[in-house]
Amino acid sequence: MPEITVSMAEGRTDEQKAGMMRDITQALVKNLGVDADAVVIQINEAPLRHKMKGGKTFVERAAAAKK
Structure with a gap:
């Protein structure tokens, strides 16, 4: 059983995360x-x-990117 852990900064929608997990x-x-x-x-x-x-x-x- 493969187990994948994705670490990322917050800010994505539930739909984006679900799409990523499906892919x-x-x-x-x-x-x-x-x-x-x-x-x-x-x-x-x-x-x-x-x-x-x-x-x-x-x-x-x-x-800093907004400046």
Whole structure:
């Protein structure tokens, strides 16, 4: 049973996340030959203030991009 964990910053809609999980499921069905019922996918979302890249939180990066 393949288990996939996706870590990402918060902000996507439930529809976007469901679509992503369906696409990942289909990729595993196609490439690994498993049944869709065997695929488990979990999304771990982090608040933008709890995620950092290049020494700046995602909140700081968004603010800098607006300037």
